[in-house]
Amino acid sequence: MKQLKAHWWKFLGVAILVIVFLKGMLVPLSAGIISVSRNSAKPLENLQLVVKGYNTHFKDSKGPQAWLKLDSLYSIQCSSFIVADQTTATVAFWIPAGLPYEGTRAPLTLIIDNEVDGTSVLPFAVSFVVNDIASTGQGWNVEALEGLHERTHTTYPFRNILNETIRNTYFHVPLWFGMMVLFIASVISAIKYIRSKDPHDDLKSLAFCRAGILFGILGLVTGAIWAKHTWGAYWSWDVKQNMSAIALLIYGAYFVLRNSMSDNDSQARIAAVYNIFAFVTLIPLLFVIPRLTDSLHPGNGGNPALGGEDLDHSMRMVFYPAIIGWTLLGVWIAQLSYRVDRLKHKLLNH
Amino acid sequence: MTLSKEILFLIRKEFILEFRQKYAISGILLYVLSTVFIVFASFFQLPKQVWHTMFWVITLFAAINAIVKSFVQESGSRQLYYYQLVSPHAVLISKMIYNALLLLTLSILTWFALGFIAGNPVRDLSLFSGALCLSALGFSITLTFVSAIAAKASNNATLLAILGFPLIIPILMTLIKLSANAVGLLSDTAYINDVYILISIDMLLLALAIFLFPYLWRD
Amino acid sequence: MKHVFIRIFILLMLVLPFQLAAQDGADYSRSIGKIYVVVAVILVIFLGIVIYLISLDRKISKLEKRIDNE
Numbered sequence: 001m002k003q004l005k006a007h008w009w010k011f012l013g014v015a016i017l018v019i020v021f022l023k024g025m026l027v028p029l030s031a032g033i034i035s036v037s038r039n040s041a042k043p044l045e046n047l048q049l050v051v052k053g054y055n056t057h058f059k060d061s062k063g064p065q066a067w068l069k070l071d072s073l074y075s076i077q078c079s080s081f082i083v084a085d086q087t088t089a090t091v092a093f094w095i096p097a098g099l100p101y102e103g104t105r106a107p108l109t110l111i112i113d114n115e116v117d118g119t120s121v122l123p124f125a126v127s128f129v130v131n132d133i134a135s136t137g138q139g140w141n142v143e144a145l146e147g148l149h150e151r152t153h154t155t156y157p158f159r160n161i162l163n164e165t166i167r168n169t170y171f172h173v174p175l176w177f178g179m180m181v182l183f184i185a186s187v188i189s190a191i192k193y194i195r196s197k198d199p200h201d202d203l204k205s206l207a208f209c210r211a212g213i214l215f216g217i218l219g220l221v222t223g224a225i226w227a228k229h230t231w232g233a234y235w236s237w238d239v240k241q242n243m244s245a246i247a248l249l250i251y252g253a254y255f256v257l258r259n260s261m262s263d264n265d266s267q268a269r270i271a272a273v274y275n276i277f278a279f280v281t282l283i284p285l286l287f288v289i290p291r292l293t294d295s296l297h298p299g300n301g302g303n304p305a306l307g308g309e310d311l312d313h314s315m316r317m318v319f320y321p322a323i324i325g326w327t328l329l330g331v332w333i334a335q336l337s338y339r340v341d342r343l344k345h346k347l348l349n350h
Numbered sequence: 351m352t353l354s355k356e357i358l359f360l361i362r363k364e365f366i367l368e369f370r371q372k373y374a375i376s377g378i379l380l381y382v383l384s385t386v387f388i389v390f391a392s393f394f395q396l397p398k399q400v401w402h403t404m405f406w407v408i409t410l411f412a413a414i415n416a417i418v419k420s421f422v423q424e425s426g427s428r429q430l431y432y433y434q435l436v437s438p439h440a441v442l443i444s445k446m447i448y449n450a451l452l453l454l455t456l457s458i459l460t461w462f463a464l465g466f467i468a469g470n471p472v473r474d475l476s477l478f479s480g481a482l483c484l485s486a487l488g489f490s491i492t493l494t495f496v497s498a499i500a501a502k503a504s505n506n507a508t509l510l511a512i513l514g515f516p517l518i519i520p521i522l523m524t525l526i527k528l529s530a531n532a533v534g535l536l537s538d539t540a541y542i543n544d545v546y547i548l549i550s551i552d553m554l555l556l557a558l559a560i561f562l563f564p565y566l567w568r569d
Numbered sequence: 570m571k572h573v574f575i576r577i578f579i580l581l582m583l584v585l586p587f588q589l590a591a592q593d594g595a596d597y598s599r600s601i602g603k604i605y606v607v608v609a610v611i612l613v614i615f616l617g618i619v620i621y622l623i624s625l626d627r628k629i630s631k632l633e634k635r636i637d638n639e
Binding site: 194242246249250252253256257260261266269270272273274276277278280281282283284285 | 492495496499502503504509512513515516517518519520521523524547548551554555558559562565566
């Protein structure tokens, strides 16, 4: 009981992380469309699309439906839906003679719906190429899509480039938040040291900094792996990547600074001053660059990570606890390091 | 003596010392001019992008070279002498102002040298000169303070570079966005926000430096 | 001698996942909806924490030695 009282936050962190791991790995992805066999359509043809689904249950479902959607008004309903197996189907469409608006080329979005999987969407699946510009509304469906199904059990959203890697949201993204929290804790301890001159505050600052660097490095490495397999390059010159890299450089320099001094008191004082000053120089990165460059990260530009509709309710319920869990783990790591340093300090000044 | 009088006195002292031992300033001038020459000799034609990149590379290294001597290369006994005579704040602020003026001169010189040899791609003169002023201010505040830290830690120039470069990057990245607008590489209409952010971060860093300096200096 | 083993162990642990991932080229990591990317990410985090533990372990050993000597 006494143990629990002193260490409750560690238990809490670990319990949260266990739930995050279980939920993060076990909840399935919702059904999605991986690919279609053709990428362009000509006027007045009978377009046969072989659709590859992911996590779909074409065989189990009754009455699957498919549409090619031009915009919120115009769409084409499929003329036939032939199921081969659970994830493969051939869908046929009668393509109209022309576009309802003037133009020669328009992207069509494929929508598939059945009562088991709910609705899945492949944006810009087929490009409709028209030779003559004259517009015709003939052959287009102007009624709103009706009878769409909601998926009944909890799933994570299917995104085309991300696929299963959307689960990294719970393992990679919280590292960044954890790193920032640890660095902020380090700065706060440095400020405390400057006011109190208590060497323990300096040791705390050092320990938080160490754990922050660990999280930063892990965040960068995992981010690079994730980026390689979704965006195509290890380093995609992204804002949060840059910011973590610079923060790592700054706090790496912090350790160089500490090691360049031997006197304990001045070491602690100068390191604290550098720590505070260095943290403030990071501020422009928080405000300026995200606004200017098109970040691949959530909330910036039109990227397929998360943010907006991407981070839906089912993910938020795991993502927010994940941030708390990883941060608590980081604080625990820092605390262990601090306790070792404290003992060492005590032994040296004995 | 009041603080402002002390600062003015110290700035004058810096100028006099600089002119007396000309090798320091002429070394930096030589660095700027020869780098510009080498850049031109290896590229012959400088597209806007290269011009812009080279400008900031040359300015950054000139800044580091110029500021190294502000605390790091000053002898301990001379420092001790100052701090008995004047307040530590006067020393810090005077060095910052002096360095800002020096950096502004250096970057304008780099601009002229690059412009003379490789043409001047700058479209928006007022924005570019504004970016230069902000860069002189930001670099001088950050690097002078880091120079003080390095001087206190081990008094060597390498440490200044190790500590200074990462701290400069965020400010430099913002400045590069601004000047890219001025050169015409970017067209961002909301650049005024960057100016505000740079000014406020400079002020914040200045206030922080003034607040933290006594802690650094207490021996 | 012990440190050499630890270093070799760390090196192995670092190299192994990439070796595995490289075996069948890009197709391997793209199979089953890129789930192996998630596995690699979790593995990296785990290894990072293990390396941290090893460094902490060595620090504590030094501390123990010092206490025993006194």
